[in-house]
Amino acid sequence: NGSTFVKHLALGSVQLCGIGKVPKLPPLSPSLTDVPYRINNITKEKEQCCASLAAGLPHFSSGIFRCWGRDTFIALRGLLLLTGRFLDARNIILAFAGTLRHGLIPNLIGEGVHARYNCRDAVWWWLQCVQDYCKIVPNGTDILTCPVSRMYPTDDSPPKPAGLMDQPLHDVIQEAMQRHVEGIQFRERN
Numbered sequence: 001n002g003s004t005f006v007k008h009l010a011l012g013s014v015q016l017c018g019i020g021k022v023p024k025l026p027p028l029s030p031s032l033t034d035v036p037y038r039i040n041n042i043t044k045e046k047e048q049c050c051a052s053l054a055a056g057l058p059h060f061s062s063g064i065f066r067c068w069g070r071d072t073f074i075a076l077r078g079l080l081l082l083t084g085r086f087l088d089a090r091n092i093i094l095a096f097a098g099t100l101r102h103g104l105i106p107n108l109i110g111e112g113v114h115a116r117y118n119c120r121d122a123v124w125w126w127l128q129c130v131q132d133y134c135k136i137v138p139n140g141t142d143i144l145t146c147p148v149s150r151m152y153p154t155d156d157s158p159p160k161p162a163g164l165m166d167q168p169l170h171d172v173i174q175e176a177m178q179r180h181v182e183g184i185q186f187r188e189r190n
Helices: 003-018 071-082 086-098 121-135 140-145 171-181
Strands: 038-039 046-048 148-150 166-168
Touching: 003 071, 003 148, 071 086, 071 121, 086 121, 086 140, 086 171, 121 140, 140 171, 148 171, 166 171
Parallel strands: none
Antiparallel strands: 038 046, 148 166
16 A cells, blocks of 8 residues: 555565574564564574665675674665555664664674674664654654663673563663763774
8 A cells, every 4th residue: 555666665675674693683672572483493492583775786685794783774764664664664673772882773683792883874874763653653652662672781890691681661761862962982893
């Protein structure tokens, strides 16, 4: 039920958004009840299987270079929100929120534990997508109270498991904004 343009976006979302082996998005809060799961073929354990956006085809369609923060949030409105893929959009927004560190979200996600914080504007694209989600999705402002599992509760902490420290998305947004008001001093190593 959309224009030809939205129908083309929907086709693009099928091509660029999917579930792969790597890189998985960082685990979402166990408090969320509608997160998709699958059984791992090797370990036979239950694992989250949220969709991620490929940064581009064919070179950025799989492996560790699949999911980039800036590219994801530039494309998220058109590929997921306008096409009605609201759960996928929410999960991506919350997964990146869980990796906030130094007031930044990662440009290269690397499941969160191998994240690269080498992009100053990815956090602003993420914030724009949160605003778009609130405006486009029915009851979209509910996302602001969704629990976010903070992988890095402090800038120097090692990665923490999902559910150890959850906080509402609005607190993560406040932290990102506050850190930018104070001035970002972080320079990525290497």
